[in-house]
Amino acid sequence: xxxxxxxxxxxxxxxxxxxxxxxxxxxxxxxxxxxxxxxxxxxxxxxxxxxxxxxxxxxxxxxxxxxxxxxxxxxxxxxxxxxxxxxxxxxxxxxxxxxxxxxxxxxxxxxxxxxxxxxxxxxxxxxxxxxxxxxxxxxxxxxxxxxxxxxxxxxxxxxxxxxxxxxxxxxxxxxxxxxxxxxxxxxxxxxxxxxxxxxxxxxxxxxxxxxxxxxxxxxxxxxxxxxxxxxxxxxxxxxxxxxxxxxxxxxxxxxxxxxxxxxxxxxxxxxxxxxxxxxxxxxxxxxxxxxxxxxxxxxxxxxxxxxxxxxxxxxxxxxxxxxxxxxxxxxxxxxxxxxxxxxxxxxxxxxxxxxxxxxxxxxxxxxxxxxxxxxxxxxxxxxxxxxxxxxxxxxxxxxxxxxxxxxxxxxxxxxxxxxxxxxxxxxxxxxxxxxxxxxxxxxxxxxxxxxxxxxxxxxxxxxxxxxxxxxxxxxxxxxxxxxxxxxxxxxxxxxxxxxxxxxxxxxxxxxxxxxxxxxxxxxxxxxxxxxxxxxxxxxxxxxxxxxxxxxxxxxxxxxxxxxxxxxxxxxxxxxxxxxxxxxxxxxxxxxxxxxxxxxxxxxxxxxxxxxxxxxxxxxxxxxxxxxxxxxxxxxxxxxxxxxxxxxxxxxxxxxxxxxxxxxxxxxxxx
Amino acid sequence: xxxxxxxxxxxxxxxxxxxxxxxxxxxxxxxxxxxxxxxxxxxxxxxxxxxxxxxxxxxxxxxxxxxxxxxxxxxxxxxxxxxxxxxxxxxxxxxxxxxxxxxxxxxxxxxxxxxxxxxxxxxxxxxxxxxxxxxxxxxxxxxxxxxxxxxxxxxxxxxxxxxxxxxxxxxxxxxxxxxxxxxxxxxxxxxxxxxxxxxxxxxxxxxxxxxxxxxxxxxxxxxxxxxxxxxxxxxxxxxxxxxxxxxxxxxxxxxxxxx
Ligand code: SF4
Ligand code: SF4
Numbered sequence: 001x002x003x004x005x006x007x008x009x010x011x012x013x014x015x016x017x018x019x020x021x022x023x024x025x026x027x028x029x030x031x032x033x034x035x036x037x038x039x040x041x042x043x044x045x046x047x048x049x050x051x052x053x054x055x056x057x058x059x060x061x062x063x064x065x066x067x068x069x070x071x072x073x074x075x076x077x078x079x080x081x082x083x084x085x086x087x088x089x090x091x092x093x094x095x096x097x098x099x100x101x102x103x104x105x106x107x108x109x110x111x112x113x114x115x116x117x118x119x120x121x122x123x124x125x126x127x128x129x130x131x132x133x134x135x136x137x138x139x140x141x142x143x144x145x146x147x148x149x150x151x152x153x154x155x156x157x158x159x160x161x162x163x164x165x166x167x168x169x170x171x172x173x174x175x176x177x178x179x180x181x182x183x184x185x186x187x188x189x190x191x192x193x194x195x196x197x198x199x200x201x202x203x204x205x206x207x208x209x210x211x212x213x214x215x216x217x218x219x220x221x222x223x224x225x226x227x228x229x230x231x232x233x234x235x236x237x238x239x240x241x242x243x244x245x246x247x248x249x250x251x252x253x254x255x256x257x258x259x260x261x262x263x264x265x266x267x268x269x270x271x272x273x274x275x276x277x278x279x280x281x282x283x284x285x286x287x288x289x290x291x292x293x294x295x296x297x298x299x300x301x302x303x304x305x306x307x308x309x310x311x312x313x314x315x316x317x318x319x320x321x322x323x324x325x326x327x328x329x330x331x332x333x334x335x336x337x338x339x340x341x342x343x344x345x346x347x348x349x350x351x352x353x354x355x356x357x358x359x360x361x362x363x364x365x366x367x368x369x370x371x372x373x374x375x376x377x378x379x380x381x382x383x384x385x386x387x388x389x390x391x392x393x394x395x396x397x398x399x400x401x402x403x404x405x406x407x408x409x410x411x412x413x414x415x416x417x418x419x420x421x422x423x424x425x426x427x428x429x430x431x432x433x434x435x436x437x438x439x440x441x442x443x444x445x446x447x448x449x450x451x452x453x454x455x456x457x458x459x460x461x462x463x464x465x466x467x468x469x470x471x472x473x474x475x476x477x478x479x480x481x482x483x484x485x486x487x488x489x490x491x492x493x494x495x496x497x498x499x500x501x502x503x504x505x506x507x508x509x510x511x512x513x514x515x516x517x518x519x520x521x522x523x524x525x526x527x528x529x530x531x532x533x534x535x536x537x538x539x540x541x542x543x544x545x546x547x548x549x550x551x552x553x554x555x556x557x558x559x560x561x562x563x564x565x566x567x568x569x570x571x572x573x574x575x576x577x578x579x580x581x582x583x584x585x586x587x588x589x590x591x592x593x594x595x596x597x598x599x600x601x602x603x604x605x606x607x608x609x610x611x612x613x614x615x616x617x618x619x620x621x622x623x624x625x626x627x628x629x630x631x632x633x634x635x636x637x638x639x640x641x642x643x644x645x646x647x648x649x650x651x652x653x654x655x656x657x658x659x660x661x662x663x664x665x666x667x668x669x670x
Numbered sequence: 671x672x673x674x675x676x677x678x679x680x681x682x683x684x685x686x687x688x689x690x691x692x693x694x695x696x697x698x699x700x701x702x703x704x705x706x707x708x709x710x711x712x713x714x715x716x717x718x719x720x721x722x723x724x725x726x727x728x729x730x731x732x733x734x735x736x737x738x739x740x741x742x743x744x745x746x747x748x749x750x751x752x753x754x755x756x757x758x759x760x761x762x763x764x765x766x767x768x769x770x771x772x773x774x775x776x777x778x779x780x781x782x783x784x785x786x787x788x789x790x791x792x793x794x795x796x797x798x799x800x801x802x803x804x805x806x807x808x809x810x811x812x813x814x815x816x817x818x819x820x821x822x823x824x825x826x827x828x829x830x831x832x833x834x835x836x837x838x839x840x841x842x843x844x845x846x847x848x849x850x851x852x853x854x855x856x857x858x859x860x861x862x863x864x865x866x867x868x869x870x871x872x873x874x875x876x877x878x879x880x881x882x883x884x885x886x887x888x889x890x891x892x893x894x895x896x897x898x899x900x901x902x903x904x905x906x907x908x909x910x911x912x913x914x915x916x917x918x919x920x921x922x923x924x925x926x927x928x929x
Contacts, residue, residue, distance in 0.1 A: 468750070472729055472748050472749075472750050473747060473748050475750055476747050476748050476749060476750065476752065477747065479752065480752045481747070488769075488772060557752075559752075561678070561680060562678075562679060562680025562681060563680050563681045564680035564681060564689075564691070564773040564776050565680060565773070567776075568772070568773070592683055594684070595684070597683075597687070598683040598684060601681070601683045601688065601689060602683070604688065604689050604778070604781075605681060605689060605776075608689065608775070608776050611775075612775070
């Protein structure tokens with residue numbers, strides 16, 4: 001590892017002091033009456049000019065943001081007008097996409113000029129202008145440091161200049177050039193104002209360069225690891241500037257392994273080096289994902305578990321055996337589906353051709369149950385009546401969400417557009433939040449109101465409405481003595497199956513305003529806290545104010561029978577129908593990973609998840625005691641990392657609610 | 671027949687090869703001063719209360735009508751935080767076997783079931799019956815080796831792997847710290863050595879008690895070349911005693927259970 005560079009970027013963070021604040025521009029653009037695309041192009045040109053070429057230590061991969069903010073291109077009033085006319089997703093700027101890095105690596109940016117409009121060409125010129133300034137600065141520095149007697153550093157700078165002469169203007173010729181090229185393109189996307197810029201299948205599009213260099217004897221495995229680590233470090237330089245709900249929620253994910261177009265296993269030496277680099281660096285970026293399937297060899301699972309042990313919440317697993325058929329069923333061409341990666345957190349997208357809006361909206365499933373509990377349950381003669389009411393309400397809720405999304409509009413992004421192909425997929429992903437709370441609530445109603453009849457609908461409603469204040473016995477029964485997901489109860493599991501099927505049915509065949517379909521998902525994003533505040537207590541014994549579980553996980557207070565039972569419950573639904581993404585998350589106490597045998601056993605457990613038909617899994621090594629210590633003494637734990645929903649973060653930088661949620665999650669120990 | 675268990679743990683990663691389910695049987699003839707499974711000592715059901723989180727709301731002290739609460743003098747079905755539970759569950763061999771077999775798909779070829787405790791040999795007959803019902807599954811046992819020779823041999827013979835404790839080589843010290851003589855244990859160790867059953871000899875490292883050079887040397891000698899594991903001291907050992915309203919005998923030098 002380049003320890004000096006690590007020290008600068010991660011510990012001292014001295015490079016952050018180089019940043020300048022930029023003035024607002026929207027008013028000026030507005031007065032000049034510029035079109036949206038002109039504004040974006042002009043801003044990009046300006047931002048490129050405002051960057052000051054800077055080098056950190058003896059880095060081999062350069063580019064650093066030296067400006068802080070990215071001033072908006074529209075004024076507040078203009079945004080109001082835009083929002084009144086269009087459906088605007090989040091901030092309105094494009095996000096959660098993966099560009100076709102492979103294409104640029106092959107031909108370079110200049111080759112794109114032929115096929116692009118003037119805005120695209122201007123964007124290319126702008127970024128290449130900055131690259132040229134970097135190149136000259138590298139040469140100049142090379143001369144100065146040589147005069148000062150630092151021959152090695154001087155060589156390093158002129159090597160950098162040499163790389164910049166080639167990429168990204170022309171195609172990359174070596175592994176190092178390829179990494180530098182990706183760094184610059186990624187940097188430029190952030191600078192354009194696009195966000196949650198994911199990296200895609202790095203081990204596929206970068207591997208040919210590595211292979212070629214190693215075969216030519218230019219690189220050893222150690223050199224290659226060093227370069228990968230530098231590349232990873234480069235992704236952590238500006239990441240504190242990237243927008244997100246919390247620090248760390250920036251979508252810089254990458255995908256490793258997985259099937260290739262010819263059906264073989266894509267895991268290669270570079271995949272291994274990426275796992276290793278993440279393990280050594282222990283940084284929150286990039287977020288490591290890996291695709292596995294029933295044929296994945298045991299060694300890969302063991303390697304991955306070694307990384308899990310480090311405690312970053314990486315890697316996150318996606319199961320090709322479930323995801324691929326799911327995507328194909330939804331209309332993705334097999335040759336596109338096989339290229340899938342994740343957008344930011346866990347939503348499956350296709351690099352280049354996929355323009356899906358994978359996180360467009362969310363349904364709070366516990367809210368559906370809450371509505372039906374109050375409105376329908378007292379009048380239900382039998383359980384079927386209640387199921388019907390819930391199914392209707394799910395449909396109504398999803399219809400309302402979908403109907404609301406009309407005239408979707410994004411701020412044009414000429415640079416991003418250059419790197420994307422003609423959109424083939426414009427599907428919308430809907431999160432379904434609080435699935436375990438909803439399934440457990442259904443089970444409670446089924447069990448007590450209809451099966452054993454030991455609780456009347458009135459008592460249940462009164463209990464929920466009063467947060468069980470006057471009925472502690474009911475609370476205890478619902479919370480601790482009623483079957484739930486993860487407790488080996490077929491009843492509970494069947495309710496999850498039913499809910500997911502019902503949701504998938506409700507979205508099936510619906511067309512969105514861009515002609516695409518709707519994809520049902522099992523993710524929650526930040527809604528696990530937000531949506532939980534919208535309702536009071538719930539029939540599963542969850543009390544008012546308690547959050548839902550994140551994503552596709554069992555309830556926080558469930559007394560599960562253990563990790564086997566959890567897998568059995570959560571792999572029962574046919575998850576290829578709800579394939580927008582959203583992982584089952586499990587927290588393992590860090591002492592589980594004590595011995596190499598135990599690490600391999602954790603790997604076997606993941607393998608079992610895959611064989612049982614799970615879609616996505618995220619394992620965390622945690623220690624609640626350490627986290628509590630860190631809450632009390634944040635100053636001692638600046639580097640402590642935890643996984644939140646689709647991203648990892650420095651624990652001490654999180655808001656209290658997110659910290660508490662991590663501490664409250666179910667932890668499996670020895 | 672029925673047996674008394676106090677836990678069934680899924681994914682017991684340190685209890686043998688592969689993915690395993692570990693059954694903890696309740697009751698032990700020893701009283702190791704460092705024991706950190708105090709709920710495994712007696713054969714009877716015990717009340718466990720997480721007093722440190724108790725808000726003293728008094729709900730559990732009010733009289734109730736549940737039959738299962740009567741022996742404990744506190745209501746088990748009311749604590750809003752779920753702090754009260756009963757440790758110890760009487761199950762039939764069939765029930766236990768079914769519960770275990772539900773997760774058979776996880777075991778694969780290497781993994782399986784581990785019987786731990788407490789001391790599983792104390793309920794040898796029950797374990798035999800469970801083994802009959804499990805069929806062809808890799809089974810392991812974690813035992814103190816304290817049982818009569820026939821009971822010991824007939825049960826361990828059916829195991830694919832045996833973890834046996836050797837805590838103290840000196841009989842006097844063994845009596846002092848565990849309450850019983852180590853003679854039956856050494857006898858069973860001999861049988862185990864002779865049997866050729868795959869086994870691992872485990873010694874918990876209790877500072878100043880079992881970790882002395884002379885004890886470790888003597889144990890090495892006794893183990894006669896068998897695989898040995900030394901288990902580091904566990905600082906959290908005392909925590910469970912409080913739950914059961916017991917005092918940790920070794921409150922200053924805390925320690926591990928090897929199970
Ligand atoms: S009900 Fe729970 S919180 Fe209340 S006194 Fe009993 S143990 Fe304590
Ligand atoms: S440590 Fe094991 S053998 Fe000793 S008393 Fe505890 S359960 Fe029994």
